[in-house]
Amino acid sequence: xSALTQxxxxxxxxxxxxxxxxxxxxxxxxxxxxxxWYQQHPGKAPKLMIYDVSYRPSGVSNRFSGSKSGNTASxxxxxxxxxxxxxxxxxxxxxxxxxxxxxxxxxxxx
Amino acid sequence: xxxxxxxGGGLVKPGGSLRLSCAASGFTFSSYSMNWxxxxxxxxxxxxxxxxxxxxxxxxxxxxxxxxxxxxxxAKNSLYLQMNSLRAEDTAVYYCARDxxxxxxxxxxxxxxxxxxVTVSS
Numbered sequence: 612x613s614a615l616t617q618x619x620x621x622x623x624x625x626x627x628x629x630x631x632x633x634x635x636x637x638x639x640x641x642x643x644x645x646x647x648w649y650q651q652h653p654g655k656a657p658k659l660m661i662y663d664v665s666y667r668p669s670g671v672s673n674r675f676s677g678s679k680s681g682n683t684a685s686x687x688x689x690x691x692x693x694x695x696x697x698x699x700x701x702x703x704x705x706x707x708x709x710x711x712x713x714x715x716x717x718x719x720x721x
Numbered sequence: 722x723x724x725x726x727x728x729g730g731g732l733v734k735p736g737g738s739l740r741l742s743c744a745a746s747g748f749t750f751s752s753y754s755m756n757w758x759x760x761x762x763x764x765x766x767x768x769x770x771x772x773x774x775x776x777x778x779x780x781x782x783x784x785x786x787x788x789x790x791x792x793x794x795x796a797k798n799s800l801y802l803q804m805n806s807l808r809a810e811d812t813a814v815y816y817c818a819r820d821x822x823x824x825x826x827x828x829x830x831x832x833x834x835x836x837x838x839v840t841v842s843s
Binding site for chain 1 (some may be wrong): 756758765766767768771780782783816818821826827828829830831833834835836
């Protein structure tokens with residue numbers, strides 16, 4: 612039950628695009644198209660932003676997109692806005708029936 | 722309104738017990754698998770336990786196996802987490818979270834409660 616690997620922090624200016632990576636193994640990220648991404652503002656509950664690698668729930672901006680290649684998934688946020696500043700977590704279903712989360716990435720909008 | 726509301730958190734001494742509850746409303750609770758996810762202060766998210774819609778399938782993280790018990794009462798639209806032999810490292814905000822698709826388990830978590838804080842300290 613090892614955590615997925617994410618960069619601790621990323622930053623970008625308003626209007627720019629950023630990408631957060633999420634690396635796992637063939638037993639989780641690489642083995643299933645069940646990668647999800649969550650946004651968490653300080654003191655708030657996580658919010659689902661992307662599911663099944665690249666699908667957006669209703670109400671989530673199309674500035675958020677997801678992809679996967681091999682054992683690495685990615686979240687891209689285009690047209691950065693101040694309200695995007697938050698922590699982002701990836702998660703994946705795993706063969707062990709113990710879903711794993713990434714360590715989290717703090718996004719700073721400069 | 723579709724929502725999950727956790728309760729039952731608090732301060733407990735090491736070795737003690739606590740029972741968390743999660744009240745669901747606004748959706749057909751009995752159709753969805755449910756989960757507990759926790760977050761230690763200043764740390765990331767950690768999956769704790771999952772239970773399928775009919776309680777047929779139950780899974781635990783290694784860190785809580787043998788000490789925590791997940792259960793549900795579909796008639797009361799409620800999810801529970803019985804926590805025994807608590808340790809300092811169990812200190813966290815505990816969230817209940819719904820699986821995104823009825824009938825699936827651990828695919829993704831589309832609805833979260835606000836969480837309840839559990840503090841284990843002498």
